Amino acid sequence: MRTGLRGRDMITTQEWTKGEIDSVLEVALDLKRRRALGQPHALLDDKVLAMLFFFSSTRTRASFEAGMAQLGGHAQFIEAKTTQIAHGDTAKEIGEILGRYNDGIAIRQVDWGVGNQYMRDVAEASRVPVLNMQCDRFHPFQALADLLTIVEEKGDPRGLTIDVSYAYAASYQKPMSVPISLILLLTRYGANVRLTRPPEFRLLPEYVEQAAANAAAAGGSFEVLEDFDAGFRGADVVYPKSWGCMLETEDLAASAEISKRYTDWIADERRMAMAADGAIYMHCLPADRGIEVADAVIDGPQSVVYDEAENRLHVQKAVMALTM
Numbered sequence: 001m002r003t004g005l006r007g008r009d010m011i012t013t014q015e016w017t018k019g020e021i022d023s024v025l026e027v028a029l030d031l032k033r034r035r036a037l038g039q040p041h042a043l044l045d046d047k048v049l050a051m052l053f054f055f056s057s058t059r060t061r062a063s064f065e066a067g068m069a070q071l072g073g074h075a076q077f078i079e080a081k082t083t084q085i086a087h088g089d090t091a092k093e094i095g096e097i098l099g100r101y102n103d104g105i106a107i108r109q110v111d112w113g114v115g116n117q118y119m120r121d122v123a124e125a126s127r128v129p130v131l132n133m134q135c136d137r138f139h140p141f142q143a144l145a146d147l148l149t150i151v152e153e154k155g156d157p158r159g160l161t162i163d164v165s166y167a168y169a170a171s172y173q174k175p176m177s178v179p180i181s182l183i184l185l186l187t188r189y190g191a192n193v194r195l196t197r198p199p200e201f202r203l204l205p206e207y208v209e210q211a212a213a214n215a216a217a218a219g220g221s222f223e224v225l226e227d228f229d230a231g232f233r234g235a236d237v238v239y240p241k242s243w244g245c246m247l248e249t250e251d252l253a254a255s256a257e258i259s260k261r262y263t264d265w266i267a268d269e270r271r272m273a274m275a276a277d278g279a280i281y282m283h284c285l286p287a288d289r290g291i292e293v294a295d296a297v298i299d300g301p302q303s304v305v306y307d308e309a310e311n312r313l314h315v316q317k318a319v320m321a322l323t324m
């Protein structure tokens with residue numbers, strides 16, 4: 001169990017050691033057990049978390065707010081568009097000021113080329129930890145929840161074949177932060193990780209290289225595939241989800257047009273049948289039903305999407321309890 005995490009930012013799991021991440025999982029499971037047993041665990045009595053949103057959310061907002069209440073503290077919801085941030089409050093001012101009112105600052109800012117730098121700038125000015133509720137590059141709490149779910153469902157990830165794949169969606173051009181965070185984290189746990197995506201849907205190359213280095217260091221493997229079906233074949237875990245092709249074009253309408261070349265990239269029952277016996281289907285949600293995934297898959301016996309969503313609560317409480 002690693003201690004001494006008080007004051008640490010969680011912007012990407014790659015900046016935490018594996019021992020520290022193991023400690024998060026250990027504390028998350030303990031808090032999950034305590035909640036299931038109805039045992040109070042007011043570890044953050046009187047503490048306050050600022051939750052600053054530049055983009056919409058269901059799970060992230062609800063789970064951070066519920067988590068702070070269960071830990072005995074309070075979470076304040078702040079929207080960029082309804083505050084003076086929209087009129088020019090700078091990242092430095094936000095870090096300085098919200099850091100004086102609060103014991104942690106959680107931020108969602110997913111604008112391409114902006115979000116991660118904004119978080120770093122707030123963290124630089126803040127006296128309290130900054131927690132990344134999703135930026136343009138990383139979604140660390142989603143990846144932590146997914147890792148916990150895989151451990152619960154399949155045991156030690158070492159040797160598991162995990163397919164992190166693009167799938168088509170029509171609703172909006174989603175950030176590439178989930179697949180980046182997954183390939184970075186799962187390769188550190190010795191899994192055989194596949195990144196499956198069309199050629200236009202590359203992820204930022206520095207993180208693809210880092211994932212390959214992580215896999216080499218952990219004794220697993222990392223490969224990039226361009227065939228949707230091949231990604232499913234023999235996989236123990238499949239995680240097909242959409243993202244925008246931001247390395248091809250930063251224009252969201254143009255990205256949406258390119259994505260229409262891949263409307264057949266849908267997680268359906270035929271593809272699930274190609275996966276290993278007992279394979280699980282994962283998605284961070286929200287998903288485009290009938291487009292990104294068939295109802296029979298997301299509502300089927302192999303789907304663990306609600307466990308993933310629940311585990312957001314437990315891993316976030318663990319990181320908050322350890323850092324705030």
Ligand code: CP
Nearest residue numbers: 057058059060284285
């Ligand atoms: N998975 C996830 O982050 O969900 P929200 O966008 O609803 O927060």
